[in-house]
Amino acid sequence: MRKINLGIIGLGTIGEGVYKILKNQRSRIKEYYDIDINLIKTCDISPLLAKKLKIKKSKFTKNYMDLINDPNIDSIVELIGGTTIANDIAINTLRNKKNFITANKALIAKNGFELLSLAKKNNVQLLYEASVGGGIPILNSIQDSLLINQVKSFIGIMNGTCNYILTLMANGIEFDNALKKAQELGFAEADPTLDINGMDTAHKVSVLSKDCFDFDSKVENFHVTGIENISKIDIEAASQLGYKIKLIGLGRIVKNKIDLRVHLSLLKKDNPLCNVDREFNAILIDSKNLGPVMKYGYGAGMLPTATAIVSDIIRINSNINRSFKNKKYKMFNINNLESKFYLRLNLKNNPGNLAKITKLFAKYSINIEKILQNPDNVNLKHVPVIITTKKSNYKTTNKLINQLDKLNIALKNPLLIPIED
Amino acid sequence: MRKINLGIIGLGTIGEGVYKILKNQRSRIKEYYDIDINLIKTCDISPLLAKKLKIKKSKFTKNYMDLINDPNIDSIVELIGGTTIANDIAINTLRNKKNFITANKALIAKNGFELLSLAKKNNVQLLYEASVGGGIPILNSIQDSLLINQVKSFIGIMNGTCNYILTLMANGIEFDNALKKAQELGFAEADPTLDINGMDTAHKVSVLSKDCFDFDSKVENFHVTGIENISKIDIEAASQLGYKIKLIGLGRIVKNKIDLRVHLSLLKKDNPLCNVDREFNAILIDSKNLGPVMKYGYGAGMLPTATAIVSDIIRINSNINRSFKNKKYKMFNINNLESKFYLRLNLKNNPGNLAKITKLFAKYSINIEKILQNPDNVNLKHVPVIITTKKSNYKTTNKLINQLDKLNIALKNPLLIPIED
Numbered sequence: 001m002r003k004i005n006l007g008i009i010g011l012g013t014i015g016e017g018v019y020k021i022l023k024n025q026r027s028r029i030k031e032y033y034d035i036d037i038n039l040i041k042t043c044d045i046s047p048l049l050a051k052k053l054k055i056k057k058s059k060f061t062k063n064y065m066d067l068i069n070d071p072n073i074d075s076i077v078e079l080i081g082g083t084t085i086a087n088d089i090a091i092n093t094l095r096n097k098k099n100f101i102t103a104n105k106a107l108i109a110k111n112g113f114e115l116l117s118l119a120k121k122n123n124v125q126l127l128y129e130a131s132v133g134g135g136i137p138i139l140n141s142i143q144d145s146l147l148i149n150q151v152k153s154f155i156g157i158m159n160g161t162c163n164y165i166l167t168l169m170a171n172g173i174e175f176d177n178a179l180k181k182a183q184e185l186g187f188a189e190a191d192p193t194l195d196i197n198g199m200d201t202a203h204k205v206s207v208l209s210k211d212c213f214d215f216d217s218k219v220e221n222f223h224v225t226g227i228e229n230i231s232k233i234d235i236e237a238a239s240q241l242g243y244k245i246k247l248i249g250l251g252r253i254v255k256n257k258i259d260l261r262v263h264l265s266l267l268k269k270d271n272p273l274c275n276v277d278r279e280f281n282a283i284l285i286d287s288k289n290l291g292p293v294m295k296y297g298y299g300a301g302m303l304p305t306a307t308a309i310v311s312d313i314i315r316i317n318s319n320i321n322r323s324f325k326n327k328k329y330k331m332f333n334i335n336n337l338e339s340k341f342y343l344r345l346n347l348k349n350n351p352g353n354l355a356k357i358t359k360l361f362a363k364y365s366i367n368i369e370k371i372l373q374n375p376d377n378v379n380l381k382h383v384p385v386i387i388t389t390k391k392s393n394y395k396t397t398n399k400l401i402n403q404l405d406k407l408n409i410a411l412k413n414p415l416l417i418p419i420e421d
Numbered sequence: 422m423r424k425i426n427l428g429i430i431g432l433g434t435i436g437e438g439v440y441k442i443l444k445n446q447r448s449r450i451k452e453y454y455d456i457d458i459n460l461i462k463t464c465d466i467s468p469l470l471a472k473k474l475k476i477k478k479s480k481f482t483k484n485y486m487d488l489i490n491d492p493n494i495d496s497i498v499e500l501i502g503g504t505t506i507a508n509d510i511a512i513n514t515l516r517n518k519k520n521f522i523t524a525n526k527a528l529i530a531k532n533g534f535e536l537l538s539l540a541k542k543n544n545v546q547l548l549y550e551a552s553v554g555g556g557i558p559i560l561n562s563i564q565d566s567l568l569i570n571q572v573k574s575f576i577g578i579m580n581g582t583c584n585y586i587l588t589l590m591a592n593g594i595e596f597d598n599a600l601k602k603a604q605e606l607g608f609a610e611a612d613p614t615l616d617i618n619g620m621d622t623a624h625k626v627s628v629l630s631k632d633c634f635d636f637d638s639k640v641e642n643f644h645v646t647g648i649e650n651i652s653k654i655d656i657e658a659a660s661q662l663g664y665k666i667k668l669i670g671l672g673r674i675v676k677n678k679i680d681l682r683v684h685l686s687l688l689k690k691d692n693p694l695c696n697v698d699r700e701f702n703a704i705l706i707d708s709k710n711l712g713p714v715m716k717y718g719y720g721a722g723m724l725p726t727a728t729a730i731v732s733d734i735i736r737i738n739s740n741i742n743r744s745f746k747n748k749k750y751k752m753f754n755i756n757n758l759e760s761k762f763y764l765r766l767n768l769k770n771n772p773g774n775l776a777k778i779t780k781l782f783a784k785y786s787i788n789i790e791k792i793l794q795n796p797d798n799v800n801l802k803h804v805p806v807i808i809t810t811k812k813s814n815y816k817t818t819n820k821l822i823n824q825l826d827k828l829n830i831a832l833k834n835p836l837l838i839p840i841e842d
Binding site for chain 1: 442446449450452453486509556557558561562567569572607691692693695696697698701703710711713714715716717718719722724725727730732735736746
């Protein structure tokens, strides 16, 4: 029987889940996998959490270096989040020739390449299945089989809070109430900024781009927008047009460039991602030999995420041990994106304004596919007008919007969303 | 670098795919996984296939024992299908202390438990990821993480031919034409009997029941029906009621029994399985800690299935090495199933017949939820009448159908389909 001697740094929600699974399933893991996972020591800034979990004093410390320097520990799980102390822990753990397991997407997004090469150099493993998709086994699947096939693209709904809010809005509930409900149910953080503004999804896209394309992207370098500007009007209009609005994270190879993006998107109702509602996540990966493969499940939560951590612990020394090859792809610029678009304008309610707009579309050679205007709105000061375009260029479409702003016939900054057909 | 010395028995479609991937991706596999897969010898009853693939004469034999007895070979891939010669190959391979990798669902369904214990005894591995879900990595995921969580149930669309036919029928095409189209596109075998009658799905359910529940079920012991009796009327009626009709394979723990079944089912339109159309497969697994996880992709085809074989080869000696624990669950009897049902009768077009039927429902205390009857059909000799029930017992519902047959007011053997809500 193999033995893994473990240290856990961080006893928050996920740490508690890992602790519970290891405690309750130790004999099951022995029986099924021939592995004995022995928890040597835990660490947290607060001793209260250790007390809550009834961890013995001898198995607890406030100083994480105690774990990193403990010769009896061979593998460390980091669950504190952030990219400063967590990075220090990662570097010291790997340098001390211990395996490093984490759920920290921000850390892997930022320093994944460097940490993996440090792990290789020290002949230990860096594992981070829990950083993307919570309980959905996605990264290990990519490593196990998708890599053989050369991934062409991924697209996913990777943030449960946003998806929950969008689902509630599709049922007629306004943004603020939907967010409140998500917080009550525990999907959204007390401060949901990183969920709502797309940054949580961006970290996952960055991690996936490393695993799928060997591409070391930083979130600062790609287009990231969130769900802040969405309203019930858009959700209803999308539904009328046969689409649902979802926040997607996307990565794809376009010739020798990697296109990475996070934004709202109109998905056709027969798209398999379209039925992914509420707090569920799903990621669809298209590869050369396998074609599309989608995985669906809870993207977060204590036990799903903790399960991913434990499955990584079981994979330690599994020989499936890969490295990133920096292929030096270039980053695709979103200005070069060709797509159908959904544009929602809030037009001043004067006759002739729509004619001015259609003239502008003609000038920029952008073909209008449909115009939706609700006759119920005729008495409003500003009427929402929805225009969908045929395939057009992102940069040109934004130029048109700039011109529109100058005409002063609509509210500034209209909502522009790509349509995935 | 680890070295795997391989033999392949069977050079049909999947064998060709494996051969091609190993040839084209050998250096990529070396680079990413530090594994050199060295193909020592191939075997087929027909030398023509070896010729087609330009395999050297020295690397080909018609006698599979040449591979099994070759001391230079450590792992054998079996791709001939069936359960007689394939079983002989499996037993001899494992006894000779070589790893055995297969896509043969019928073999694993029938002899999986025995073969795995033979593998354990000889300290080699039995791997069969390709036997369920083709290119969808499902079994390895179960072994990697779901087992920690104790699987509660699985339900899936596991046969691409049936799903393709049902999708085409939902678009107005009749059964026979849909089957013909599936054959033209290469999804359906020349003899599609095992697809259509549910037996292919049953083999997969049997394999999954071993991996999910450690339950050694044989296909003879559970309820298996196919898609033969479905008509356009049913698909349209289901759609009107807010459902889609799919052929599902299902396994779940009901107290200390395992409920395994293959049959048509009405799935609600917001069920994630419902958007799984055409030749796609999907399997939804519910486990204690992870909640529902669904995987979606091509369930068959040369390259997806071959990819699963190659990912198994890469997993050889990965230490993730589990055995079946026969927990001695009992088999759940479908007669005890409580479910909502869809019943389509072909009623003789005489006044008063519907009253006789509703009386019969009252007698058996089965509550009717809805009755659908198309007024356009009034001139037909037999009119299709669709009745959906509230939750009722399968055995009682069949008793009612028997009584109905005796009344001689409808065609015999009406269509009865459980509804998944």
